[in-house]
Amino acid sequence: MDIICFIKQVPDTTDVKIDPKTGTLIREGVPSIINPEDKNAIEAAVQLKEKHGGKITVVSMGPPQAEDAMREAYAMGVDECILLCDRAFAGADTLATSYTLAMAVKFIGKYDLVISGRQAIDGDTAQIGPQVAEFLKLPQVTYARDIKVDGKKIIVERVLEDGYEVIEAQMPCLVTCIKEMNKPRYPTVSRILKACKELKIPYMTAAQINCEKSRIGLEGSATGVKRTFAPEPKGLGVQLKGKTEDVVKQLVKHLETDNIINR
Amino acid sequence: MDLKLSKEQEMIRQMAREFADKEIEPLAEDIDKSHKYPIDLAMKMGKLGFMGMMVEPAFGGAGTDTVSYTIAIEEISRASAAVAIIMSVCNSLVCYPLQKNANEAQKKKYLPDIATGKKIGAFALTEPSAGTDAGAQQTIAVKKDNEYILNGSKIFITNATNAETFILFALTDKTKGAKGISAFIIEKGFPGFSIGTVEELMGIRGSGQAEVVMDNCHVPAENLLGAEGAGFGIAMGTLDSGRIGVAAQSVGIAQAALDEACKYAMEREQFGKPIGKFQAIQWMVADMATEIEAARLLVRRAAQAKDTQKKFSSEAAMAKLYASEMVMRATTKAVQIHGGYGYTKDYKVERLIRDAKITEIYEGTSEVQRMVISGGLLK
Numbered sequence: 001m002d003i004i005c006f007i008k009q010v011p012d013t014t015d016v017k018i019d020p021k022t023g024t025l026i027r028e029g030v031p032s033i034i035n036p037e038d039k040n041a042i043e044a045a046v047q048l049k050e051k052h053g054g055k056i057t058v059v060s061m062g063p064p065q066a067e068d069a070m071r072e073a074y075a076m077g078v079d080e081c082i083l084l085c086d087r088a089f090a091g092a093d094t095l096a097t098s099y100t101l102a103m104a105v106k107f108i109g110k111y112d113l114v115i116s117g118r119q120a121i122d123g124d125t126a127q128i129g130p131q132v133a134e135f136l137k138l139p140q141v142t143y144a145r146d147i148k149v150d151g152k153k154i155i156v157e158r159v160l161e162d163g164y165e166v167i168e169a170q171m172p173c174l175v176t177c178i179k180e181m182n183k184p185r186y187p188t189v190s191r192i193l194k195a196c197k198e199l200k201i202p203y204m205t206a207a208q209i210n211c212e213k214s215r216i217g218l219e220g221s222a223t224g225v226k227r228t229f230a231p232e233p234k235g236l237g238v239q240l241k242g243k244t245e246d247v248v249k250q251l252v253k254h255l256e257t258d259n260i261i262n263r
Numbered sequence: 264m265d266l267k268l269s270k271e272q273e274m275i276r277q278m279a280r281e282f283a284d285k286e287i288e289p290l291a292e293d294i295d296k297s298h299k300y301p302i303d304l305a306m307k308m309g310k311l312g313f314m315g316m317m318v319e320p321a322f323g324g325a326g327t328d329t330v331s332y333t334i335a336i337e338e339i340s341r342a343s344a345a346v347a348i349i350m351s352v353c354n355s356l357v358c359y360p361l362q363k364n365a366n367e368a369q370k371k372k373y374l375p376d377i378a379t380g381k382k383i384g385a386f387a388l389t390e391p392s393a394g395t396d397a398g399a400q401q402t403i404a405v406k407k408d409n410e411y412i413l414n415g416s417k418i419f420i421t422n423a424t425n426a427e428t429f430i431l432f433a434l435t436d437k438t439k440g441a442k443g444i445s446a447f448i449i450e451k452g453f454p455g456f457s458i459g460t461v462e463e464l465m466g467i468r469g470s471g472q473a474e475v476v477m478d479n480c481h482v483p484a485e486n487l488l489g490a491e492g493a494g495f496g497i498a499m500g501t502l503d504s505g506r507i508g509v510a511a512q513s514v515g516i517a518q519a520a521l522d523e524a525c526k527y528a529m530e531r532e533q534f535g536k537p538i539g540k541f542q543a544i545q546w547m548v549a550d551m552a553t554e555i556e557a558a559r560l561l562v563r564r565a566a567q568a569k570d571t572q573k574k575f576s577s578e579a580a581m582a583k584l585y586a587s588e589m590v591m592r593a594t595t596k597a598v599q600i601h602g603g604y605g606y607t608k609d610y611k612v613e614r615l616i617r618d619a620k621i622t623e624i625y626e627g628t629s630e631v632q633r634m635v636i637s638g639g640l641l642k
Contacts, residue, residue: 072274075274186281188311188325190312192278192325195274
């Protein structure tokens with residue numbers, strides 16, 4: 001069973017601070033990590049491989065720095081890594097990114113399952129998986145917490161707000177995972193060494209995976225970011241003290257001053 | 264000299280830190296309180312390759328350099344010094360002498376199980392009357408036909424409660440003193456071998472220190488490690504390597520003390536502000552951080568020396584001497600910053616100061632380190 005696994009390198013948002021002046025993320029000194037739910041996807045893929053054999057190829061779109069994430073994925077047990085790295089990919093929204101990833105999947109060609117995390121912690125869109133499935137015309141199962149393979153079918157537990165569904169899908173298909181899926185393993189020391197000393201990560205450009213120029217990067221994006229900002233912090237609260245009657249009067253006055261009520 | 268960590272060293276650090284934070288830290292207090300050997304944790308670490316980091320891949324190890332090993336020990340020590348010494352003994356005091364001195368058959372038989380976490384190893388040199396004077400061994404090994412018969416006892420043996428493979432020293436020739444000492448690979452199940460009293464320790468509780476007793480213990484002759492009479496040299500060479508691990512352990516405990524002290528200093532308020540705003544505390548923290556960094560560099564230097572040159576006794580002794588005395592100062596300051604609370608079992612620093620003390624004692628006391636260092640100078 002051959003699996004393609006998408007991963008994204010993201011800033012560790014548990015460490016991220018926001019510059020109060022510019023409202024943008026302070027990325028300096030913030031460690032980059034594999035997007036947590038993508039790690040669940042890697043673990044799910046490795047478990048499936050341990051059970052059913054096959055090969056796992058990790059695909060990521062990003063700058064050369066994303067190699068670190070791929071080495072970590074390799075140390076966890078995947079077989080091959082491909083980095084989609086091209087200046088032309090820069091500025092892509094989810095549509096352009098999904099198209100690019102779909103083209104990479106077509107380029108790889110042989111696969112039974114495409115798997116990824118539900119969403120990345122730096123964007124929280126959860127759009128990539130479903131859009132890639134649409135591009136590739138694959139059945140898709142999102143929010144998966146368990147995957148079983150039965151011949152050419154997979155049986156997936158899909159989490160809903162108030163329960164879960166059991167869904168059967170024909171392979172090839174696409175699945176996005178949530179963190180309840182599994183506990184990602186620690187890489188072993190020897191795999192870390194192999195990942196650093198032996199693993200070769202091929203870079204693929206837009207042309208190599210046959211992308212149309214107008215459909216990738218900024219040009220291929222249907223949406224744009226107008227402004228990034230942090231919500232303004234609320235001011236300190238005011239505690240009204242005194243007899244109930246006085247407190248009510250004070251409160252009404254405050255509400256009037258703030259134009260919340262009018263008399 | 265490049266002080267930047269390589270890619271794999273950085274990845275090993277990250278992995279060890281994550282493992283320590285998520286898997287060891289939550290258990291560390293209980294391991295200390297219950298004094299119970301964390302065998303499941305040790306096995307888990309073995310599977311990840313922590314127990315035979317520098318062992319050649321052909322014998323089940325990961326094949327890392329010593330620098331990577333010290334980085335991992337430091338990270339594990341931040342969470343639990345007891346777990347760190349369990350790991351350090353397997354790597355430095357068992358795998359290292361096996362890799363260096365064992366023949367192919369012995370390596371094949373014993374190394375993979377320890378390096379992959381199937382079995383725990385221990386190093387049995389110290390005796391009631393042979394501590395710093397390790398040459399004064401009283402355990403006797405008499406060769407009879409195709410085996411040695413061992414009689415005697417060893418004390419303070421880390422991992423002894425759960426180890427299945429022991430590197431053990433005994434006199435094969437009483438007349439030759441230290442030159443009559445030989446090393447053996449002992450299996451727990453050999454007839455006449457048993458574990459005696461389990462020590463009740465001040466610190467590194469749960470690391471399985473116990474007495475080891477040989478009462479007409481039958482050891483196959485093929486389990487002699489190295490040549491007859493080569494034991495003292497094997498022991499001393501092994502301890503040189505072990506000291507780098509203990510030095511790294513000291514740095515890890517000290518780093519944990521600094522982390523705790525900084526956190527507490529910014530939370531605890533006196534005179535209307537966090538105590539970290541007072542110069543008295545700031546100076547202590549600055550001194551701790553500086554000394555930790557100095558010790559860390561000595562550890563790296565010793566590890567690098569072991570990776571690149573034949574002799575590293577002096578570098579290892581300096582790293583261990585400085586780091587172990589440094590961690591006593593650092594943990595003392597951390598308790599001081601915590602005030603009365605630091606003297607209670609509710610705070611981690613209370614454990615850290617108890618754990619720290621052993622680093623000045625085992626694998627050669629501070630006095631022995633000074634002997635080694637000065638011995639290299641005053642020839």
